[in-house]
Amino acid sequence: QKEVEQNSGPLSVPEGAIASLNCTYSDRGSQSFFWYRQYSGKSPELIMFIYSNGDKEDGRFTAQLNKASQYVSLLIRDSQPSDSATYLCAVSSTGNQFYFGTGTSLTVIP
Amino acid sequence: DVKVTQSSRYLVKRTGEKVFLECVQDMDHENMFWYRQDPGLGLRLIYFSYDVKMKEKGDIPEGYSVSREKKERFSLILESASTNQTSMYLCASSLQLLAGDKNIQYFGAGTRLSVL
Numbered sequence: 135q136k137e138v139e140q141n142s143g144p145l146s147v148p149e150g151a152i153a154s155l156n157c158t159y160s161d162r163g164s165q166s167f168f169w170y171r172q173y174s175g176k177s178p179e180l181i182m183f184i185y186s187n188g189d190k191e192d193g194r195f196t197a198q199l200n201k202a203s204q205y206v207s208l209l210i211r212d213s214q215p216s217d218s219a220t221y222l223c224a225v226s227s228t229g230n231q232f233y234f235g236t237g238t239s240l241t242v243i244p
Numbered sequence: 245d246v247k248v249t250q251s252s253r254y255l256v257k258r259t260g261e262k263v264f265l266e267c268v269q270d271m272d273h274e275n276m277f278w279y280r281q282d283p284g285l286g287l288r289l290i291y292f293s294y295d296v297k298m299k300e301k302g303d304i305p306e307g308y309s310v311s312r313e314k315k316e317r318f319s320l321i322l323e324s325a326s327t328n329q330t331s332m333y334l335c336a337s338s339l340q341l342l343a344g345d346k347n348i349q350y351f352g353a354g355t356r357l358s359v360l
Contacts, residue, residue: 180350
């Protein structure tokens with residue numbers, strides 16, 4: 135079982151819609167959770183991190199964490215074509231190991 | 245802003261060559277990491293370092309070595325490059341290993357290495 139699982143997609147949404155990206159993790163002791171965006175041919179850049187249950191909002195982005203279900207998600211409101219990228223979920227687990235999912239490819243259709 | 249700089253964006257080498265990939269960070273971070281990224285496999289950790297001259301193997305250390313002589317610089321060495329080492333190599337750094345916002349990893353731009 136992989137430490138961090140993401141649906142690879144591709145996920146397509148129309149411009150202006152809400153994109154919902156999901157991630158599950160296996161280590162119940164995990165403490166910190168991150169979402170990175172990676173454009174094709176570029177390196178990952180951090181867009182959100184969360185470590186408390188519930189929602190965290192930053193502009194059009196909302197990260198949601200449910201530790202009981204070992205589930206973290208990223209919502210992108212008012213999706214724009216510039217949001218088209220691969221989104222990587224990362225988890226910092228017990229022992230301070232840092233694990234990345236393989237990413238979900240998002241395409242926003244104009 | 246954190247800046248992680250990798251010395252080359254693109255590199256072409258021949259099989260058997262010794263290859264050095266350099267990474268420098270300017271934020272006095274304790275930890276530095278080397279990953280490779282391949283389609284469908286995601287990011288895989290090669291080595292990381294939590295202090296000068298200290299290193300730990302990651303998930304795929306075979307065929308690689310690292311060097312950290314100064315806090316700001318972490319080098320990845322391919323002792324004898326092979327075609328299966330053709331990949332995107334990403335360097336990252338973080339302030340601490342302890343969970344929380346201080347263990348956010350910041351990435352360099354990446355080096356796309358082709359071994360012919």
